[in-house]
Amino acid sequence: MPLLRDPSSLRKWRQQLQGSLAFVPTMGHLHAGHLALFRLAQARAEQVLVSIYVNPLQFGPGEDFDSYPRSLDEDLHKLGEAGCTAVFVPTDQDLYPNGPLAQTQVEPPARLSDILCGVQRPGHFRGVATIVLKLLHLVAPDMLVLGEKDYQQYRIVQQMLVDLNLSTQLLCGPTQREPDGLAMSSRNTRLSPEQRAIAPALAAELHQLCRLPANSVAGSSAEESAERLRQAGFALDYLELRDSETLQPLSHTQPGARWFAAARLGPVRLIDNMVIP
Numbered sequence: 001m002p003l004l005r006d007p008s009s010l011r012k013w014r015q016q017l018q019g020s021l022a023f024v025p026t027m028g029h030l031h032a033g034h035l036a037l038f039r040l041a042q043a044r045a046e047q048v049l050v051s052i053y054v055n056p057l058q059f060g061p062g063e064d065f066d067s068y069p070r071s072l073d074e075d076l077h078k079l080g081e082a083g084c085t086a087v088f089v090p091t092d093q094d095l096y097p098n099g100p101l102a103q104t105q106v107e108p109p110a111r112l113s114d115i116l117c118g119v120q121r122p123g124h125f126r127g128v129a130t131i132v133l134k135l136l137h138l139v140a141p142d143m144l145v146l147g148e149k150d151y152q153q154y155r156i157v158q159q160m161l162v163d164l165n166l167s168t169q170l171l172c173g174p175t176q177r178e179p180d181g182l183a184m185s186s187r188n189t190r191l192s193p194e195q196r197a198i199a200p201a202l203a204a205e206l207h208q209l210c211r212l213p214a215n216s217v218a219g220s221s222a223e224e225s226a227e228r229l230r231q232a233g234f235a236l237d238y239l240e241l242r243d244s245e246t247l248q249p250l251s252h253t254q255p256g257a258r259w260f261a262a263a264r265l266g267p268v269r270l271i272d273n274m275v276i277p
């Protein structure tokens with residue numbers, strides 16, 4: 001499995017590649033959620049490229065860029081075992097030779113990016129859209145595979161592909177969960193045993209909210225769930241019902257609408273979302 005460490009090796013590798021290519025961008029510290037996306041990619045394309053890059057541009061001041069878990073050797077081992085065609089592991093110097101803030105950036109529409117995670121993380125989705133577009137230009141894949149776990153990110157990238165006339169096909173892999181319901185995340189390894197025991201409550205509340213009868217008032221149920229989560233020890237950033245396409249708030253539950261939550265346990269910020277069946 002070739003390990004491509006810079007854009008020029010990637011370009012050479014890409015030029016000689018035969019068959020369709022699916023691309024799975026990640027920040028590494030791979031878990032079964034990433035590997036499920038990889039298997040989706042493998043099922044849909046002849047070749048799969050995974051990138052591992054912790055993108056500084058999508059982290060704000062005081063966020064966990066430095067403490068973000070990194071485990072490149074283990075990641076490469078997992079991808080090799082899984083049959084990955086190649087892995088792209090660029091450096092900051094390659095992607096941001098003049099520093100991340102000194103370059104052209106992609107500004108997603110505010111109606112999608114200034115809400116939900118964009119409120120606590122201003123500029124986060126600008127960083128995400130910018131790195132995804134850069135990687136798409138470098139990798140030139142037929143398909144891009146993203147996870148439903150980061151649904152707002154998925155919607156923003158989907159919109160960027162349309163708005164910037166990119167022909168890459170976008171695939172979305174369902175959220176993979178631990179047996180107790182907690183959405184898998186690289187950040188979960190930073191939870192203390194006590195926090196890990198509390199963490200599944202976030203998914204449990206979303207699950208319960210998704211089972212409210214159609215046309216229930218969203219706000220009062222959300223407030224009750226939020227209060228239970230606070231009692232359990234979460235610091236809640238948001239718990240909201242929104243339209244799955246426009247991401248605009250909804251006052252009443254309906255099939256296809258989506259509950260979104262973000263909450264902190266100590267230094268670890270967890271996000272999750274579930275669609276009403």
Ligand code: AMP
Pocket residue numbers: 025026027028033034036037145146147148149150173174175176177183184185186
């Ligand atoms: P990350 O490494 O956290 O940036 O995630 C890389 C990709 O994996 C993104 O498209 C995420 O949405 C996706 N992903 C992360 N966690 C999960 C999960 N539990 N299930 C499915 N996809 C996931």
